[in-house]
Amino acid sequence: MCSIIGLKGNIKIETLRKMMKTTQHRGPDASGIYLTNNKESLLKTNSQNLVNLKNQTYNIGLGQNLLSIFPSVKNPEDAIKINTQPIKKDNLTLIFNGEIYNYPEIIKKIGNEEKTRSDSHLLLDLIINKKNTSGNLKTAIIETLKIIDGDYSFAITDDTNLILARDPVGVKPLYYGTKLEEKIMGFASERKALWAAGITSINTLKPGCILYNDEIIEVNDLFKTITSNEASYEDYMNQLTNTLYESVYKRVMNLSEVGLIFSGGVDSAFLAYILKKISLKTGLKVTLYTVGNIGSKDLEYSKKLASTLDLTLKIQLIRPQEVENSIGDVIKSIESTNPMKLGVGMTIFFASYMIKQDKIKVALSGQGADELFAGYNRYMKHIKKQDYQGLNNELTNDIENIYNVNLERDDAACMANGVELRVPYLDYELIKLAMTIPSKYKIFDSEDKLKKHILREAAEKYGVPKEYAQRPKKAAQYGSGIDKILKKQTSKKVDFDKILNDFKNELIN
Numbered sequence: 001m002c003s004i005i006g007l008k009g010n011i012k013i014e015t016l017r018k019m020m021k022t023t024q025h026r027g028p029d030a031s032g033i034y035l036t037n038n039k040e041s042l043l044k045t046n047s048q049n050l051v052n053l054k055n056q057t058y059n060i061g062l063g064q065n066l067l068s069i070f071p072s073v074k075n076p077e078d079a080i081k082i083n084t085q086p087i088k089k090d091n092l093t094l095i096f097n098g099e100i101y102n103y104p105e106i107i108k109k110i111g112n113e114e115k116t117r118s119d120s121h122l123l124l125d126l127i128i129n130k131k132n133t134s135g136n137l138k139t140a141i142i143e144t145l146k147i148i149d150g151d152y153s154f155a156i157t158d159d160t161n162l163i164l165a166r167d168p169v170g171v172k173p174l175y176y177g178t179k180l181e182e183k184i185m186g187f188a189s190e191r192k193a194l195w196a197a198g199i200t201s202i203n204t205l206k207p208g209c210i211l212y213n214d215e216i217i218e219v220n221d222l223f224k225t226i227t228s229n230e231a232s233y234e235d236y237m238n239q240l241t242n243t244l245y246e247s248v249y250k251r252v253m254n255l256s257e258v259g260l261i262f263s264g265g266v267d268s269a270f271l272a273y274i275l276k277k278i279s280l281k282t283g284l285k286v287t288l289y290t291v292g293n294i295g296s297k298d299l300e301y302s303k304k305l306a307s308t309l310d311l312t313l314k315i316q317l318i319r320p321q322e323v324e325n326s327i328g329d330v331i332k333s334i335e336s337t338n339p340m341k342l343g344v345g346m347t348i349f350f351a352s353y354m355i356k357q358d359k360i361k362v363a364l365s366g367q368g369a370d371e372l373f374a375g376y377n378r379y380m381k382h383i384k385k386q387d388y389q390g391l392n393n394e395l396t397n398d399i400e401n402i403y404n405v406n407l408e409r410d411d412a413a414c415m416a417n418g419v420e421l422r423v424p425y426l427d428y429e430l431i432k433l434a435m436t437i438p439s440k441y442k443i444f445d446s447e448d449k450l451k452k453h454i455l456r457e458a459a460e461k462y463g464v465p466k467e468y469a470q471r472p473k474k475a476a477q478y479g480s481g482i483d484k485i486l487k488k489q490t491s492k493k494v495d496f497d498k499i500l501n502d503f504k505n506e507l508i509n
Contacts, residue, residue, distance in 0.1 A: 002027035002085075003415075004095040004174075005193045006062040006155050008162045009184035016061040019186070019193040022507060026189060026415045027065030034062040034086040034093045036159045043093070045084050060157050062086050064095040067418055069255075069361050089124055091158050092131075096120040097189055098152025098172045099422070101250045106147065123148065127156065137161060138212050145210070145219045149428060153205070155187060163212050168220035169426050170207030170403025173411050177202040187211075190412060191335045195507040207403050222399075222431055229436040236437050237458045240430075244458075247427035248274045251364065257285035259355040259363040259419070261348060262313070264290070264301025266452065267366030267375075269468040270459040271424060275364070276309050287358065288313045289351040293481030305468055314358070316350045323485045326350070327494055332503050333416035334409045337496035341409045343483040348413040348421075356417040367410055368425035371398040372434040373452040374442035375473050383446050388439040395439070399431060 003026035005019040016033060024031070032045040035058040064085040086095045100106070100119040107122065110129065126147065130140035141156070141163055151171035155164050164187055166174045176187040177199040186197045187205075194202050205211055208220035231239070248271060252258050260275060262268045275286045288311050290302040299315060306313035316322075326346065331337060334345040348365070355363050370376055374395060382391035398405075407423070414421040424430070441454045450456065450472060460469035 002067050002097050003065045003189040003193070004063070004085075004097045004153065004155055005186070005188040006060070006095070006162070007184055007186045007197065008060050009179075009182065011058050011061050011184060013056070013058070013061065015197050016063050018196045019188060020063045020065055022192045022196045023188065023190050024065050025418060027067045028418055029068040030066040030084045032064055032066075032085050034060075034088065034095075034157075036060050036093075036157070041093075041159060043086060043088055060159065060162060062093060062095050062155060062157065064097075067361060067415075067420060069420060085120055087120055087124055090128055092124060092128060092137075092156055093159075094120060094124045094127075094154060094156045096123055096152065096154040098150055098154070098167065099251075100148050100150040100152065102149040119150070120154075123152075123154065124156075137163070138210075138217075141165060141210055141212075142217070142219050151422070153189065161213055163210055164205055165210045165219075166205045166207055168208035168222050168428060169399075169431070170407055171411070171423060171426060173403075173408045174205040175202050176205060176211060189415075192332070192503075192507060195504050198508055200504075200508065204404055204408070222428060229433075233441055233454070236433075236441060237454055237461065239433055240437070240454065241458045241462055243427070243430045243433050244270065244424060245274050245277075247424040247430050248364070249278055250427075251422045251424055252278060252284055252362075253282075255284060255362055257287070257360050259351075259358070259360045260286060260288050261351045261363055261365040261421075262288040262290050262302050262306075263298045263366075264305055264468060265298075265366070265471055265473065266456050266459050266464065266469050267369040267425070269305055269464050269471075270455070270462065271364055271366055272305065272309060272311065273459070273462055273464050276311060286311055287355075287360065289316075289354050289363070290314070291316045291318060291347045291350045291482070293318045293485070296481045301468065301471065305465075308465065314354050316354055318350065318482055318485065320485050322350075323482060324493060327486075327496070328499050329416070330413065331496060331499045334412045335500070336409065337500050339483075339486065342496070343486055344406070345409050345413045346482050346486075348410055349416060352414040352417040352419040352421070355419050361418070362420050362422060363414060364422050364424060365410065366425060367406055367423045368399070368402060368431075369452070369455060370473070371395060371402055372425060372431065373437075373455040374439065375452045377451075377473075379443060379451065380446070382439075383443050383448070391439040391443070392435075395442075396435065399435075402426070 003023035035042045037058045086093050126144045127140050130143045151167050153166045153172040153174035175191050177194050178185045179199045186194050186199050188194050191202050210217050279286050288306050292299040330346045330349050443451050444453055456469045
């Protein structure tokens, strides 16, 4: 949805503006800043009248670049006006990145439908409401986070305290660090914004946590809320299908069009069938986007399934030259030279570029299905030992760490093109359900080479043809053919580490 950045300490507006410039790709529609010191507070949008503030110092500064996704407003300019941040009410100022999916339910409960105009306004109203009740900002934020269902990161200040928060799965990124010699603390949606502020020692705020000044507080731990749920295999399969449908629906219910990053494997095929059903009910326009080299399996399967579903498919053919030309942009976007992250990140980067060209602002992907339903080959070691508890422990660990292994990379690769990525498999309710499904239903035995058994059978029962539901797992970088190009050709010509280090040093200096 956007980028958020901020500083606390003895700060200059130019540093804040430099940070915002480095992440403008995340929010090209509008921008705003908030500055406060002991003498005054200033809220400015779209960089209005900032030249005369250049030599002043402030103790807190917040900034936001907006990607406006607000289809319920007919006039795009009105949508941008409603969504532009920071927003201030009473003595609190908020910047927010994300979506609150239970927005309609909360609005009904608080009876504020006409006054609350967006997710960010709803969040601020909730916090104020809880603060008025408890008299304590920290308590108000903790209570609010237990109410909202969404993917988000945000920062809020009362001009003295600065509080950061992140959703329980870590779908939306949030980094923070300190420039010790100048006693400046900063935060941002991407590391590069902190590099631009001269902050090189950077931490990731863990999912489900808030950072209240210097204190980290765990608020939402998904795995502490999971309770045993004994059910039959058939019941679990039906619950899985219903919960996944609801997860997809709430992520597209206010959209007129959406893109699906599509490989033709079971994870994205299941989503495609659900989206097709939703489109027949609501008129949602669904377009599939596939990345692959000539002759790749992803292209073959995607073309056939798109034709079966009568959905538009857009294809980006990958050749060595395209990979070589784009590798620098991808490295700078995902801020990593890890070969695995580069392969997947480039696939998502190319797909989201096509989505951007079609002027679509929201994409879905099948991220998380392998970690929830045991899709990786490495899980088989537990089955060979008949150690289902060991498998369950590894799945839990993988979901707990998916934010820094996959989600931050995927978010950065999509947002480099101004496209917001939503991940239905990582819905809170679906995670909690999946973690109660016995591991033996995910991988039956050592002969179950396909894995993800219950997900595959649920997809087939929903209507996904058997050849797609039972298609063997092929990671994005392999199915698209990008991994082979990176290893055989591009890595020999391009110094990945030098690209990243030069970029980082350029921002720091």
